[in-house]
Amino acid sequence: MxxxxxxxxxxxxxxxxxTVSRLLNGxxxxxxxxxxxxxxxxxxxxxxxxxxxxxxxxxxxxxVVMVMSEPHExxxxxxxxxxxxxxxxxMLAEHDLSLVMMMAGDEADRERVVRYVRGGHxxxxxxxxxxxxxxxxxxxxxxxxxVSCGAVIGRxxxxxxxxxxxxxxxxxxxxxxxGLGRRRIAMITGPMDTPGGIQRLEGFTDVLGRRxxxxxxxxxxxxxxxxxxxxxxxxxxxxxIDAVFVAxxxxxxGALAALRAAGRRVPDDVAVGGFDDSSVALSTHPxxxxxxxxxAEMAQATLRLLLELIDGAEQVDPVILPTELVIRASA
Amino acid sequence: MxxxxxxxxxxxxxxxxxTVSRLLNGxxxxxxxxxxxxxxxxxxxxxxxxxxxxxxxxxxxxxVVMVMSEPHExxxxxxxxxxxxxxxxxMLAEHDLSLVMMMAGDEADRERVVRYVRGGHxxxxxxxxxxxxxxxxxxxxxxxxxVSCGAVIGRxxxxxxxxxxxxxxxxxxxxxxxGLGRRRIAMITGPMDTPGGIQRLEGFTDVLGRRxxxxxxxxxxxxxxxxxxxxxxxxxxxxxIDAVFVAxxxxxxGALAALRAAGRRVPDDVAVGGFDDSSVALSTHPxxxxxxxxxAEMAQATLRLLLELIDGAEQVDPVILPTELVIRASA
DNA sequence: AAAACTTCTGTGAACGTGCACAGTATGGCT
DNA sequence: AGCCATACTGTGCACGTTCACAGAAGTTTT
Numbered sequence: 001m002x003x004x005x006x007x008x009x010x011x012x013x014x015x016x017x018x019t020v021s022r023l024l025n026g027x028x029x030x031x032x033x034x035x036x037x038x039x040x041x042x043x044x045x046x047x048x049x050x051x052x053x054x055x056x057x058x059x060x061x062x063x064v065v066m067v068m069s070e071p072h073e074x075x076x077x078x079x080x081x082x083x084x085x086x087x088x089x090x091m092l093a094e095h096d097l098s099l100v101m102m103m104a105g106d107e108a109d110r111e112r113v114v115r116y117v118r119g120g121h122x123x124x125x126x127x128x129x130x131x132x133x134x135x136x137x138x139x140x141x142x143x144x145x146x147v148s149c150g151a152v153i154g155r156x157x158x159x160x161x162x163x164x165x166x167x168x169x170x171x172x173x174x175x176x177x178x179g180l181g182r183r184r185i186a187m188i189t190g191p192m193d194t195p196g197g198i199q200r201l202e203g204f205t206d207v208l209g210r211r212x213x214x215x216x217x218x219x220x221x222x223x224x225x226x227x228x229x230x231x232x233x234x235x236x237x238x239x240x241i242d243a244v245f246v247a248x249x250x251x252x253x254g255a256l257a258a259l260r261a262a263g264r265r266v267p268d269d270v271a272v273g274g275f276d277d278s279s280v281a282l283s284t285h286p287x288x289x290x291x292x293x294x295x296a297e298m299a300q301a302t303l304r305l306l307l308e309l310i311d312g313a314e315q316v317d318p319v320i321l322p323t324e325l326v327i328r329a330s331a
Numbered sequence: 332m333x334x335x336x337x338x339x340x341x342x343x344x345x346x347x348x349x350t351v352s353r354l355l356n357g358x359x360x361x362x363x364x365x366x367x368x369x370x371x372x373x374x375x376x377x378x379x380x381x382x383x384x385x386x387x388x389x390x391x392x393x394x395v396v397m398v399m400s401e402p403h404e405x406x407x408x409x410x411x412x413x414x415x416x417x418x419x420x421x422m423l424a425e426h427d428l429s430l431v432m433m434m435a436g437d438e439a440d441r442e443r444v445v446r447y448v449r450g451g452h453x454x455x456x457x458x459x460x461x462x463x464x465x466x467x468x469x470x471x472x473x474x475x476x477x478v479s480c481g482a483v484i485g486r487x488x489x490x491x492x493x494x495x496x497x498x499x500x501x502x503x504x505x506x507x508x509x510g511l512g513r514r515r516i517a518m519i520t521g522p523m524d525t526p527g528g529i530q531r532l533e534g535f536t537d538v539l540g541r542r543x544x545x546x547x548x549x550x551x552x553x554x555x556x557x558x559x560x561x562x563x564x565x566x567x568x569x570x571x572i573d574a575v576f577v578a579x580x581x582x583x584x585g586a587l588a589a590l591r592a593a594g595r596r597v598p599d600d601v602a603v604g605g606f607d608d609s610s611v612a613l614s615t616h617p618x619x620x621x622x623x624x625x626x627a628e629m630a631q632a633t634l635r636l637l638l639e640l641i642d643g644a645e646q647v648d649p650v651i652l653p654t655e656l657v658i659r660a661s662a
Numbered sequence: 663a664a665a666a667c668t669t670c671t672g673t674g675a676a677c678g679t680g681c682a683c684a685g686t687a688t689g690g691c692t
Numbered sequence: 693a694g695c696c697a698t699a700c701t702g703t704g705c706a707c708g709t710t711c712a713c714a715g716a717a718g719t720t721t722t
Binding site: 005024051058 | 707708709710711
Binding site for chain 2: 098
């Protein structure tokens with residue numbers, strides 16, 4: 001019960017391998033008669049091309065690898081991944097490419113990724129949440145095309161990316177607070193070696209200028225626990241805070257817990273704004289006012305960049321997509 | 332600038348292809364002298380085996396495909412996926428296997444999956460959240476080994492799986508409610524064509540017997556919105572409910588919203604119990620009392636089954652792991 | 663009528679591996 | 693000395709495809 005090969009199809013259709021191959025690869029020169037005969041033979045035999053054999057000669061693998069650089073425990077705590085994976089699977093499938101997942105959380109992982117990619121086992125690389133100065137980046141220089149969902153700090157000009165306009169989003173939220181008449185507006189940022197960490201803080205200070213003092217700024221690491229910690233810290237430093245912009249919904253959920261523990265009412269005493277418009281934003285109490293990132297569009301744009309590069313484009317331009325303020329009960 | 336082949340390594344080491352191949356594949360007959368020469372040659376040339384060429388002759392692909400059967404929009408709304416993906420990547424990598432992701436949400440997807448798997452492009456299949464009677468199952472019969480994370484209804488004896496003991500978990504929660512002195516205990520189930528949907532309801536009725544009337548049971552589809560809807564429905568039907576066991580944390584978050592809207596206090600008026608101990612359970616207000624599933628262990632067990640089958644095991648037994656009651660503020 | 667295209671087809675070589683097999687030392691045993 | 697096992701090495705073939713090339717058949721141009 002061996003799997004049928006291209007020879008079997010050719011024999012069944014009464015033509016040669018070459019003709020079948022041409023049909024399969026969309027070459028224009030194949031007669032209508034041969035075409036129907038081959039198509040019938042294919043469906044009769046249940047033939048599928050052997051990708052291994054094909055890649056051996058074409059030097060292409062038919063797969064793209066998604067490299068996730070978060071340390072393992074945190075991976076996926078951020079719900080954005082799912083959209084990207086979903087969109088990637090779908091768009092790649094349309095181009096007959098499959099999606100391989102790899103992690104680059106520790107040194108061993110990273111080495112595996114480098115071996116894999118430099119070994120020519122992928123036609124493209126999809127980077128996710130790569131931190132500044134990741135050693136992976138140098139190793140990936142010479143391989144197949146790579147793009148990132150979200151900018152890679154320090155490589156903005158070498159690794160194409162699609163991202164939400166984090167800075168704009170932060171400005172939207174901060175301006176909203178100002179418009180509400182809040183006077184003491186604090187911020188909980190993300191890690192300062194990530195684009196979201198940096199840009200959202202920049203947007204915040206864009207609006208507040210010198211009123212954004214360091215006493216009003218605390219840092220988190222995207223986790224819920226860190227949001228809670230940072231909020232507690234802010235309340236201790238500056239008790240009269242009346243608004244806080246938290247750089248992610250998950251951290252905002254933590255901040256809400258800290259505020260509740262401190263007996264502050266939201267939004268009456270303290271207005272809280274999140275970022276991401278992830279599903280957490282709906283399950284908190286009160287539901288979070290937040291900044292919506294066009295996740296699906298970002299993912300689509302990222303993949304479009306990668307597909308263009310794989311198809312031979314020399315260079316592509318980064319894509320920056322606008323954010324949107326979503327008003328709910330927390331501010 | 333061509334990638335080095337096994338020939339280049341052999342030449343550099345002064346031996347023949349065969350010897351290099353033997354070293355690579357762990358054959359015992361290779362002299363110490365040859366061994367060091369080859370190892371040096373490999374690192375000097377930066378050689379990596381060409382997997383395409385290898386699979387062409389071995390008939391193995393070095394990859395496992397994870398097939399996710401949820402309709403697209405819902406995919407990943409359940410946070411359990413992340414653990415499975417993480418564990419899968421890690422354990423497969425240890426066996427030099429890579430993880431390919433595919434979706435089987437609609438007919439076109441499913442056909443692609445079948446073509447892929449029957450075409451021999453994967454050494455194993457990892458099924459996730461496959462619904463009863465999914466046409467995919469028949470098509471996968473004759474292919475490479477397949478396992479499922481969570482039982483596949485109707486195929487319990489043909490597709491090996493690892494799962495949490497859903498029925499036990501449901502009993503634990505229900506008994507806890509009874510122990511608290513609650514009298515009118517309702518339940519919101521998952522879809523009745525999923526094992527979690529069925530088994531958790533069974534555990535519920537195990538404990539309550541005829542007290543579990545249909546007026547006290549409503550059905551959801553795992554989404555937060557469906558939990559909210561089901562809770563509203565239950566309150567309308569049976570206003571004097573004093574406890575509700577919700578078959579997932581996400582649906583429980585929805586139920587909490589409905590209870591709040593109806594002016595019921597949790598847990599004073601109505602005790603709420605969830606299932607999964609997912610991250611949502613912490614961001615709700617009040618935090619959810621829930622049933623912890625040993626997600627990591629389940630994922631590990633599932634992969635162990637698959638790896639055994641890939642390594643040639645004839646048959647393996649399903650694994651059922653105990654659950655644990657986690658008491659928080661909602662009950 | 664010959665030449666020059668156009669459209670289509672078949673064939674041999676190559677891609678880089680693993681595996682079966684044949685072969686070569688080396689050393690111990692009779 | 694002869695024999696046989698043990699430890700190791702090299703070689704040819706096959707895996708299933710694509711691609712370049714040569715060539716056939718039919719059609720248009722010269």
